[in-house]
Every structure is written in C-alpha cells, then in structure tokens.
Amino acid sequence: MTQRSLPDFPWDSLAPHKERASAVSGGIVDLSVGTPVDPTPAVVQEALRGAADAPGYPLTYGTPALREAVAGWFARRRGVPGLDPDGVLPTIGSKELVAWLPTLLGLGRGDVVGFPGVAYPTYDVGARLAGATPQVVDGLAALGPLTPTTTPRLLWLNSPSNPTGRVLGVEHLAKVVAWARQHGVVVASDECYAELDWRPGSSEPATPSILDPRVCGGSHEGLLAVYSLSKQSNLAGYRAAFVAGDVALVRRVLEVRKHAGMIVPWPVQVALTAALADDDHVAEQKARYAARRTVLRQAVEGFGLRVDHSDAGLYLWATRDEDAWATVEALAGRGILVAPGTFYGEAGRRHVRIALTATDERVATAAERLHA
Ligand SMILES: Cc1ncc(COP(=O)(O)O)c(C=O)c1O
Numbered sequence: 001m002t003q004r005s006l007p008d009f010p011w012d013s014l015a016p017h018k019e020r021a022s023a024v025s026g027g028i029v030d031l032s033v034g035t036p037v038d039p040t041p042a043v044v045q046e047a048l049r050g051a052a053d054a055p056g057y058p059l060t061y062g063t064p065a066l067r068e069a070v071a072g073w074f075a076r077r078r079g080v081p082g083l084d085p086d087g088v089l090p091t092i093g094s095k096e097l098v099a100w101l102p103t104l105l106g107l108g109r110g111d112v113v114g115f116p117g118v119a120y121p122t123y124d125v126g127a128r129l130a131g132a133t134p135q136v137v138d139g140l141a142a143l144g145p146l147t148p149t150t151t152p153r154l155l156w157l158n159s160p161s162n163p164t165g166r167v168l169g170v171e172h173l174a175k176v177v178a179w180a181r182q183h184g185v186v187v188a189s190d191e192c193y194a195e196l197d198w199r200p201g202s203s204e205p206a207t208p209s210i211l212d213p214r215v216c217g218g219s220h221e222g223l224l225a226v227y228s229l230s231k232q233s234n235l236a237g238y239r240a241a242f243v244a245g246d247v248a249l250v251r252r253v254l255e256v257r258k259h260a261g262m263i264v265p266w267p268v269q270v271a272l273t274a275a276l277a278d279d280d281h282v283a284e285q286k287a288r289y290a291a292r293r294t295v296l297r298q299a300v301e302g303f304g305l306r307v308d309h310s311d312a313g314l315y316l317w318a319t320r321d322e323d324a325w326a327t328v329e330a331l332a333g334r335g336i337l338v339a340p341g342t343f344y345g346e347a348g349r350r351h352v353r354i355a356l357t358a359t360d361e362r363v364a365t366a367a368e369r370l371h372a
Pocket of ligand 1: 034092093094095096098120158161162190192227228229230236240241
C-alpha cells in the first residue's frame, strides 16, 4: 500500500493561540475559520423538511428541477444565459469535488494540475490524491515554454479568491480561456464567493463566471464552474453545491460518481433547488456580511494593518508587513483568532486571513478590543 504524500493539516498549529485568545476576558472572537453562523434561511429549511420522506435512491445526476434551477440561477445571477442543464451536476459540498476532480477526470501520474500560489489548500490535495503533479501557476507567462509533459491538464482558478478576496475580471478570464483552449487545458473555476462582491456598483450580475459569454465566447467546451451554497445561503451543514459547464466533461465526472456512490441526498437536492430559486435570502445575508465587514475593516486598519485585495468574499487579507505568526500572536493577545496566510502558501506568509463569519456581537467585541 503506498502512502500518499498529503500536506500537514495546519490548523493544529493554531491551538496555542486559540488558548491564549480564549483566556481573554469576554472570551475568544474566532475569525480563523470561515464557517457561517447565521441561521439557514426558512425557505430552505422548509424545503428540506418537506423532503424528509426519501425511501428510494436519489439520482446522482440530480433531479431535472435542480439542474434547471442551476441553469436559471446562472442566467439570472451570473450573466450566463442558455446553460445546458445536462451540463450540471450536484456535489456533496464543493470541497469533495475540488479534492476529487483530478481523479474523476482520470488524471494521474505525470499529469500536471495547476492552481494559484496563494490558495485554498484543497486544489493541491486533489492533485496529490490523484497521484498527479501539483503545480503553482501564478500567471501563464510564468509557465515558460510548454512541452506535452509540462502543460497542465487541469488549471484551477478561484475568483473571488479565498484567502485574498481578489476578483479576476472578464479580460483576465478570457485570456486564460483562450490560452487553455490553445493548449488543450481544462479550466475549473471555483466561484463559491461570487455573490459576495463588495466593490461599489457591483451588485448584478455578481463577479464574472468562467461561463460568461464575454469570457468564453458562448462555448463551455473545456470549462467547469464550481459553486457552493455553503456561504451565500448558510448551508455548509447541508453539503450543497454543484459543478456546471462542458456537458462532455460533466458526463465523464458523472459516470465515475455513479459507480462510486457520490450522491447528493434527496432532501438536500430539494433544499438546494429551493435555495437557488430565492434571491431574497442571499441579499439579506450579503447585507449582514457587508455591515460586519465595514466594522471589522475599520477596526483592523485602526489597529495598524493594511487590507490588501479583499474586494469580494468572506475574508480580510491583511498585513502589518511582518511575519504572519507575529500578527496572529498580537491579535490573539486581544482575544481575536485569525489564520496566518502561511496556511495558503508560502507567498501568504506576511498576511493574515480574517473571516467575516462571526455574529454581530462577536464582531463588535473584536472592534472594541482593536480600538482599545
Ligand atoms: C475557495 C473555496 N472552495 C471551496 C470551498 C468548499 O466549500 P463547501 O465544501 O462548503 O462547498 C471553500 C470553503 O471554504 C472555499 O473557500
């Protein structure tokens, strides 16, 4: 049996800082993990309850209603008209899809999987699980002259980015797509923070999708958009997400998932369909995060940190131009726990990631402590 080389799970190294922050009078304000804290919207809970009777096996492909709801959502919210519902597949949250996509696409030894240098760690994990070669790709020019063995088979994009909050614009995405098509590279774009765009005047549609006709010329060939309702709909506990785009690629992924039993439970499929049809709860949740973001940003800047990027998403990407662990320590001393940028790649070593996912009360407490 071969032991796969997975990266260390870094969160354990935060434990001493967590202890220190917890000892502060008034308790810890934990802004380290981006887990939603507000209630799952009533409309979604009701849909889940209404689907509680589920004796039979659900469809791996998802119900036609669900796949059509995804296509409707892309048309309404993402500026992507005419998405073929056959090119939609529900996933058990998006982390599993990110972790298994290289394997599901049949990649393996010798295949290069590219992803951003400062990134959600699961892109790297997915390459390793497949036995493929993980490679940081920060800018296409940095790849140098390509040969068949150095050309990535799969390239991950993440916009808005976790952790930096950077958004890739239409022009940037279009260049990546043109390059990928020229070299036969599949592009998977993780867009799970798309609805949480803080730039002025950026309400609709949300941040550009890889499937946007301005980006891909209307053809979804070679392209997959990965989306999750965990953040926009407070649904992390349901594990409700999907992948959409190239019908042939989606069918290839579906085929393996059918054999492997990677099925979204029926009640979750129903809840996901209801969530996608309701934009009001998304707007409500966005307003909550916007208010928290304003309070935290002011407080963090007042404390002497510079916030970089952070145009969208659920984090402030902040630095005091010092080692990330020194900033983590300083904030833990005020009872606030944040994640060092080091968790997201070497290039993040002088930043910390501060999550907006805490209650109004905890965010206000953090601000008081930072202003004190
Ligand atoms: C960039 C990115 N992709 C994927 C996920 C996974 O989300 P989920 O598995 O809850 O759908 C996260 C969660 O934080 C994320 O930040």
